[in-house]
Amino acid sequence: MGHRLGPNTYGKAEIRLLHVDRDGPRHEVRDLTVGVTLAGAFDDTYLTGDNSAVLPTDSQKNTVYAFARRHGIGAVEDFARRLARRFVTAQPETVAHARVTVVEHPWARTGGHSFAAPAGEGRTAEVTATLQADWTVAGLTGLLLLKTTGSEFRGFLRDAYTTLPETDDRILATEVEARWRYGAAPGDWDAAHGAAREALIGTFGSTHSRSLQQSLYAMGGAVLDAVDEVAEVRLRLPNRHHLLVDLGPFGLDNENVVFHPDDRPYGLITGTVSREGAPPPGLAWV
Numbered sequence: 001m002g003h004r005l006g007p008n009t010y011g012k013a014e015i016r017l018l019h020v021d022r023d024g025p026r027h028e029v030r031d032l033t034v035g036v037t038l039a040g041a042f043d044d045t046y047l048t049g050d051n052s053a054v055l056p057t058d059s060q061k062n063t064v065y066a067f068a069r070r071h072g073i074g075a076v077e078d079f080a081r082r083l084a085r086r087f088v089t090a091q092p093e094t095v096a097h098a099r100v101t102v103v104e105h106p107w108a109r110t111g112g113h114s115f116a117a118p119a120g121e122g123r124t125a126e127v128t129a130t131l132q133a134d135w136t137v138a139g140l141t142g143l144l145l146l147k148t149t150g151s152e153f154r155g156f157l158r159d160a161y162t163t164l165p166e167t168d169d170r171i172l173a174t175e176v177e178a179r180w181r182y183g184a185a186p187g188d189w190d191a192a193h194g195a196a197r198e199a200l201i202g203t204f205g206s207t208h209s210r211s212l213q214q215s216l217y218a219m220g221g222a223v224l225d226a227v228d229e230v231a232e233v234r235l236r237l238p239n240r241h242h243l244l245v246d247l248g249p250f251g252l253d254n255e256n257v258v259f260h261p262d263d264r265p266y267g268l269i270t271g272t273v274s275r276e277g278a279p280p281p282g283l284a285w286v
Helices: 043-047 057-071 076-090 189-206 212-226
Strands: 010-021 028-040 095-104 122-129 134-147 172-182 230-239 242-244 259-261 267-274
Touching: 010 057, 028 057, 028 076, 057 076, 076 095, 076 122, 076 134, 076 189, 134 189, 172 189, 172 212, 189 212, 212 230, 212 267
Parallel strands: none
Antiparallel strands: 010 028, 028 095, 095 122, 122 134, 134 172, 172 230, 230 267, 242 259
């Protein structure tokens, strides 16, 4: 039996970048992790070791730093788009499409020029570009949400191995990973991101949840309602279980007061909510 080379990409992963804007009376910092992936006519380097079409990944890293210095950062979606278009226009004969991913790690100001990092959450952007078009997927990761009531779970299927009791009042907690595909560019990327984030947070809190799946669908729909340019939302919601502690042996009741946060194993709920009549995704999710 013979063999052949299948689909392949290469690039530079996890390029760390801190940009300091010193032009105003107070410095502004932007902390990013950037990834570059190129796809195209690179078979020869795999098959024969011919590197004549290969732009070194070190050059890709240097491009990220140079663009940050030359153009600044701005909205992460714009920064990713500038980089992706650079890679496809600089090597049109070999690069079929370029993908640039950005995760922004926020810093909160604590003084004139000093900052502290809030835990966990990051803003994400991913742009895939060809010579003819580009596609933008934005989102967030590490957003911790918790509600102490307004959640139940009952009426579920039971089999020989089911021990979970039904409940009509439980803690519901998750760490949101959300990605939304734009069908068109919004007038203000930052405002669109803020509106989508607030829709996720507000809907998680206001939805009386009979399952995390129900909450997911409501949250995805809320993003579509909040940002007209969003065509599709994909959500990944781990169910961060909080287990009620049995205090009976100590003569104490425990009416949903003391819990053990259990980090693993956990339920994992994923889903996609799409706008009817949305433009096709093209290479957005490739």
